[in-house]
Amino acid sequence: MKIGVIGAGAWGTALAQVAAHGARPVRIWARDPAVAEAINTTHANPLYLPNIALSPSIEAVSDPAAMAEMDALLVVTPAQAVGAVLATMPVGSKPLVLCSKGIEAGTRRLVGEVARAIHPGAPIAVLSGPTFAHEVAAGLPTAVTLACEEPDLRKALSARIAAPHFRPYATDDVTGAEIGGAIKNVLAIGCGVVEGAGLGQNARAALIARGFAEMTRFGLARGGRAETLAGLSGLGDLVLTCSSTASRNFSLGVGLGQGRSAAELLADRRTVAEGAFTAPVLRQAAAEAGVDMPVCEAVCRLLDGAAVGEVIGALLARPLKAEGT
Numbered sequence: 643m644k645i646g647v648i649g650a651g652a653w654g655t656a657l658a659q660v661a662a663h664g665a666r667p668v669r670i671w672a673r674d675p676a677v678a679e680a681i682n683t684t685h686a687n688p689l690y691l692p693n694i695a696l697s698p699s700i701e702a703v704s705d706p707a708a709m710a711e712m713d714a715l716l717v718v719t720p721a722q723a724v725g726a727v728l729a730t731m732p733v734g735s736k737p738l739v740l741c742s743k744g745i746e747a748g749t750r751r752l753v754g755e756v757a758r759a760i761h762p763g764a765p766i767a768v769l770s771g772p773t774f775a776h777e778v779a780a781g782l783p784t785a786v787t788l789a790c791e792e793p794d795l796r797k798a799l800s801a802r803i804a805a806p807h808f809r810p811y812a813t814d815d816v817t818g819a820e821i822g823g824a825i826k827n828v829l830a831i832g833c834g835v836v837e838g839a840g841l842g843q844n845a846r847a848a849l850i851a852r853g854f855a856e857m858t859r860f861g862l863a864r865g866g867r868a869e870t871l872a873g874l875s876g877l878g879d880l881v882l883t884c885s886s887t888a889s890r891n892f893s894l895g896v897g898l899g900q901g902r903s904a905a906e907l908l909a910d911r912r913t914v915a916e917g918a919f920t921a922p923v924l925r926q927a928a929a930e931a932g933v934d935m936p937v938c939e940a941v942c943r944l945l946d947g948a949a950v951g952e953v954i955g956a957l958l959a960r961p962l963k964a965e966g967t
């Protein structure tokens with residue numbers, strides 16, 4: 643199975659490196675021809691994945707037509723760009739493995755739903771889990787969820803993507819696998835705020851646990867399964883992202899907690915902090931589904947510029963309730 647990777651940021655490049663293990667050929671599409679040039683000539687992506695020597699069996703291109711020869715495509719652009727990028731790609735009936743984490747603004751569709759609408763003939767899979775790109779690219783042990791409804795394709799993709807340090811766990815719950823990754827980015831911003839404002843470890847653990855309850859409520863309402871939400875793509879990724887400044891979402895939250903504005907913090911970045919885009923869409927989607935998500939609502943308010951003390955105070959002052967609700 644010839645693997646193509648769409649998107650040459652940190653995660654696309656790290657996944658290309660995984661798929662190239664054992665010197666297997668992999669083709670990666672980069673929007674920026676200079677990134678493609680760097681990968682082909684220096685076997686490195688200094689802009690998005692510095693200090694990693696890439697396999698020479700990774701070939702980079704910047705013409706979408708060059709992906710026509712691939713057997714399966716991993717989709718790894720920022721979530722808000724998936725629709726526009728996929729519309730330019732020669733997909734046909736090739737399987738699409740969605741690796742981006744988010745919900746599309748305006749339509750409130752998960753990335754898999756965006757892909758299905760544009761390429762109805764392409765089978766869909768989702769790869770998601772606790773996976774900092776620089777650790778994966780450095781060959782550190784990592785496990786992910788690989789979701790696909792078609793058993794034969796699920797098996798073939800798992801076998802092709804697995805590597806000695808990269809272990810996929812299979813499921814048919816595509817929706818559940820997507821929702822964990824999208825929502826944990828919003829919650830990671832909240833945990834970063836707790837860190838930046840010096841609110842303590844107790845508050846961070848409370849936010850992870852109550853945030854997981856929100857993720858589960860929303861995931862079940864959208865048709866995901868509880869076991870998936872409690873797995874690598876849900877709870878696993880939530881714990882990783884909510885506990886490390888290596889997370890871009892967490893570090894955005896740290897800045898907010900220190901009193902800086904979202905506009906200022908986002909203007910400083912080249913790389914994507916998906917939670918900032920997902921939060922307002924999630925707020926609308928939760929209202930539409932009738933799901934109460936007070937922690938995610940608090941993150942929206944913080945991104946909109948509300949003061950940390952006021953938002954945390956309001957969260958704590960809500961009426962007392964039973965834990966399972």
Ligand SMILES: NC(=O)C1=CN([C@@H]2O[C@H](COP(=O)(O)OP(=O)(O)OC[C@H]3O[C@@H](n4cnc5c(N)ncnc54)[C@H](O)[C@@H]3O)[C@@H](O)[C@H]2O)C=CC1
Pocket residue numbers: 649650651652653654655672673674690718719720721723727741742743744773774775776912913914916
């Ligand atoms: N970095 C990580 O550790 C992980 C990231 N992800 C997810 O993978 C997705 C991509 O993230 P990264 O590779 O880390 O992002 P990045 O910020 O490192 O790179 C983004 C890439 O997308 C390109 N890009 C930006 N806007 C674009 C547009 N409008 N159209 C086409 N291409 C565009 C950039 O040129 C760059 O190549 C995100 O949804 C992220 O949540 C998932 C797991 C791990």
Ligand SMILES: O=C(CO)COP(=O)(O)O
Pocket residue numbers: 743771772773774775827830879882883888889890891892914915916
């Ligand atoms: O999704 C990720 C880890 O699984 C990466 O998190 P950040 O986008 O917050 O860096």
